[in-house]
Amino acid sequence: MVLPRAARTQRRTRIQEEKEERILEAALEVFSAHGFRGATVDQIADVAGMSKPNLLYYFRTKDAMHRALIDRVLDTWLDPLRAFDAEGNPVTEIRSYIRRKLEMARDFPRESRLFANEVLQGAPHIEDELKGPLKELVDEKAEVIRSWAKAGKIAKCDPYHLIFAIWSTTQHYADFDVQVRAVLGQGNSGEGRFEDAARFLERLFVDGLQVSEQPAS
Amino acid sequence: MVLPRAARTQRRTRIQEEKEERILEAALEVFSAHGFRGATVDQIADVAGMSKPNLLYYFRTKDAMHRALIDRVLDTWLDPLRAFDAEGNPVTEIRSYIRRKLEMARDFPRESRLFANEVLQGAPHIEDELKGPLKELVDEKAEVIRSWAKAGKIAKCDPYHLIFAIWSTTQHYADFDVQVRAVLGQGNSGEGRFEDAARFLERLFVDGLQVSEQPAS
DNA sequence: TGATAATTTGACCGGTTGGTAAACATTACA
DNA sequence: TGTAATGTTTACCAACCGGTCAAATTATCA
Structure with missing residues (x-):
């Protein structure tokens, strides 16, 4: 399987919860400081302490990250x-x-x-x-x-x-x-x-x- | 000579005044809507109705445009x-x-x-x-x-x-x-x-x- | 333990970014 | 009018952008 985020329907792994938490925390930091267009995925990945592809494994697009953050x-x-x-x-x-x-x-x-x-x-x-x-x-x-x-x-x-x-x-x-x-x-x-x-x-x-x-x- | 903006010391041409006016108006439109990082020079040039290099002839950098706008x-x-x-x-x-x-x-x-x-x-x-x-x-x-x-x-x-x-x-x-x-x-x-x-x-x-x-x- | 699924990575892609070079067009002015 | 300065355009660049891919690594659990 290669469903990372769609796995929402299933119950989430410990690792998933931890990483998503870290990502949203980093996203809050960066989006709040630069706005949506001003923020970059690289920067968020950097703050979250993970590689960009790794981050995009949990949130497939910048937009999805932003939406998840707003919702929360x-x-x-x-x-x-x-x-x-x-x-x-x-x-x-x-x-x-x-x-x-x-x-x-x-x-x-x-x-x-x-x-x-x-x-x-x-x-x-x-x-x-x-x-x-x-x-x-x-x-x-x-x-x-x-x-x-x-x-x-x-x-x-x-x-x-x-x-x-x-x-x-x-x-x-x-x-x-x-x-x-x-x-x-x-x-x-x-x-x-x-x-x-x-x-x-x-x-x-x-x-x-x-x-x-x-x-x- | 190729001094466009530095020509501030000299008195400014009619054309300079008109263009700078149009540029700052466009810059205000775009910067105010997207913030500094979110705004693009192409977009400002587009709103001002001129080509990007033409715009950069009057304001050599995005930063200079922004600063001039703030000052004004x-x-x-x-x-x-x-x-x-x-x-x-x-x-x-x-x-x-x-x-x-x-x-x-x-x-x-x-x-x-x-x-x-x-x-x-x-x-x-x-x-x-x-x-x-x-x-x-x-x-x-x-x-x-x-x-x-x-x-x-x-x-x-x-x-x-x-x-x-x-x-x-x-x-x-x-x-x-x-x-x-x-x-x-x-x-x-x-x-x-x-x-x-x-x-x-x-x-x-x-x-x-x-x-x-x-x-x- | 082994195999299967979940996670992580480095290399990469096409498009966009701010900015440049130089040829070309226009204006101002003697 | 001629010419030098000013203004404009086309073509282009390297860096960065969001995002992909396939291979490598790690965790899970029968």
């Missing part, structure tokens, strides 16, 4: 939004959503950049996922937010743009990490910036920038 | 931040900064994506610009914001993270356009989303999400 990562990536609870306290829910997204930007920046690269370049490989599962999930949660606003629990606002705002502000710290570091300078380049960001964003989304309780000085 | 665009890109006026009304200044940035996302999405691609991939070509001119400008404006907060004109907050938040939320509509469209669906895919975004963001940054004047129902 997308689910995890949407978890924080899924956790958004209609029954919870609105302000608390929004705060913890921000916090979770910020933690993901800190702990999984490559995953964030993988999607950012893809979407930025027109999402040629994940258009279906965007218009399908993603849109449905967002629609569902937008409805929750809308009901909160209707019930007067939060300010009336466009729920879609609220979600966009949370996505963009949090993922910014992963996707534009170099810029953030460059602007903050060496002093603040520790992990402390994530705590600062969390404090700022929670405050921003809840109270805005207007001076709070004290009406005037 | 960066200045314009920072204009809205420069317009940030220390003497103005804080809330008004922030509102109009948001509005201007959003207009740029709408009118110059390619420029936004050019930088996004670059920064996302580690800013290998513009590291100096980030740590130099950009940082200095942000430092200056951050100081303005800090003084506003100190004077009690806006809430106390980290000025750097405020600037990041404005950048990310506004540029999101250019950089992640495909995703925004996919999530909003066909109905809202007109230019109306920019007006909705403007309304939402101005409100968010000023008042936050808490229910405003009406204490309870």
Whole structure:
């Protein structure tokens, strides 16, 4: 037999699982850093510590590797939004959503950049996922937010743009990490910036920038 | 003589100006859509409507083209931040900064994506610009914001993270356009989303999400 | 243990990449 | 108008790209 990947139907060998794991890890590293077109199979093979033909034995094309990677990562990536609870306290829910997204930007920046690269370049490989599962999930949660606003629990606002705002502000710290570091300078380049960001964003989304309780000085 | 580009020291021909213009326009189109590594010189030549050697007569390397493009665009890109006026009304200044940035996302999405691609991939070509001119400008404006907060004109907050938040939320509509469209669906895919975004963001940054004047129902 | 299947490798392929050489065409200008 | 400088094209190159192939190696298990 010479079926490597098609062997999915059969149960997978220990060796298969190990190698596929190593490959996807390397693929994440390279795709997230250079985008699909900018990444090369040789480079991924190099990072994975194996020869190119060996890599192509497990994933027959560059495209197949990319697709497998997207499939594996997308689910995890949407978890924080899924956790958004209609029954919870609105302000608390929004705060913890921000916090979770910020933690993901800190702990999984490559995953964030993988999607950012893809979407930025027109999402040629994940258009279906965007218009399908993603849109449905967002629609569902937008409805929750809308009901909160209707019930007067939060300010009336466009729920879609609220979600966009949370996505963009949090993922910014992963996707534009170099810029953030460059602007903050060496002093603040520790992990402390994530705590600062969390404090700022929670405050921003809840109270805005207007001076709070004290009406005037 | 065979000095094409080095002829910068001399005054430039009409033909030089026209061609360089066309090339940079094409380069913007291609680099912003595929990133540096993903873009090809052939493709840029094609979009510019000229042969590859002809293009390389004006810009001797792909790298030189990219650098020239960055140089030309960066200045314009920072204009809205420069317009940030220390003497103005804080809330008004922030509102109009948001509005201007959003207009740029709408009118110059390619420029936004050019930088996004670059920064996302580690800013290998513009590291100096980030740590130099950009940082200095942000430092200056951050100081303005800090003084506003100190004077009690806006809430106390980290000025750097405020600037990041404005950048990310506004540029999101250019950089992640495909995703925004996919999530909003066909109905809202007109230019109306920019007006909705403007309304939402101005409100968010000023008042936050808490229910405003009406204490309870 | 042996044979069968799974895995790994080096050599290689056609197409594409960024870039060059030199002949040719056009423009500017004395 | 003539000619020197500028601009354009065709043909080409070496390096790299994604991917193949057949031979060699290793793991599996009756």
